[in-house]
Amino acid sequence: MNIDFNKNNDGLVPAIIQDAITKKVLMLGYMNQEAYAKTIETGKVTFYSRTKNRLWTKGEESGNFLNLVSIKNDCDQDTLLIKVNPVGPTCHKGTDTCWEETNEQSFGFLSELEDVIKSRREDANSKKSYVASLFEAGINKIAQKVGEEAVEIVIEAKDDNEALFLNEGADLLFHYLILLQAKGYTLKDIVAVLQGRHK
Structure with a gap:
């Protein structure tokens, strides 16, 4: 996959995290090349934390991992859609999503x-x-x-x-x-x- 990590001059691309089953958007994070490579290698979504200035695997402390299902690149090669099977709540505040929505399957x-x-x-x-x-x-x-x-x-x-x-x-x-x-x-x-x- 050709990902343009240099488009914004910071080596980061947005990573939209979506539940593979419910299709709910769970959170937004950022990845650099290392985070992407580690995600592929481990099967657990890893971000580059802008506040910690280091790689950060979601769930490394809480156990609420995001198990990788698939990754797609957008048409400009600078935004990722990552489908996951979440373990537990996604938000650090304890909610299912970072928008305080319940992560339930909907049939429109x-x-x-x-x-x-x-x-x-x-x-x-x-x-x-x-x-x-x-x-x-x-x-x-x-x-x-x-x-x-x-x-x-x-x-x-x-x-x-x-x-x-x-x-x-x-x-x-x-x-x-x-x-x-x-x-x-x-x-x-x-x-x-x-x-x-x-x-």
Whole structure:
């Protein structure tokens, strides 16, 4: 990899640290050629500390290492994206990230939808909502709805109406998210099963 360590005249390049699984940005550090070489050699992310004026392996005192997964160089060859598997919190203040965010996997809009389902289930003022009415009807009704939507998507899969097929797919996924929560689970649990199978 061709890294331009001399672009800023200090021999350092920014190193963005990202969790390889959750995709959360954990921290920003700086590397010189020695730090990069040691990271490659040991498999543990090592920075050049501008305050200590020396190489610094993240976790050398705390044990909260950043285990290397991959390194990519940006288009200008002067910034690194380093994907890691973190051991423990990343920030020296004890938080998961240096921006005090929780390092949890997110599924974008689907995670937002899970939050909406959860709030409708728990909010006493939303009892008139469709989601709340399903939870009130119980697990059998929710499971029945998933079954109905599954049959409907199979029917639409045999036709050529793409809009209906996609809408039935959305209905099936929506009701499945409700069923997951009714059983005490979320998408993270399903992803964990799939990841276990992938190994």
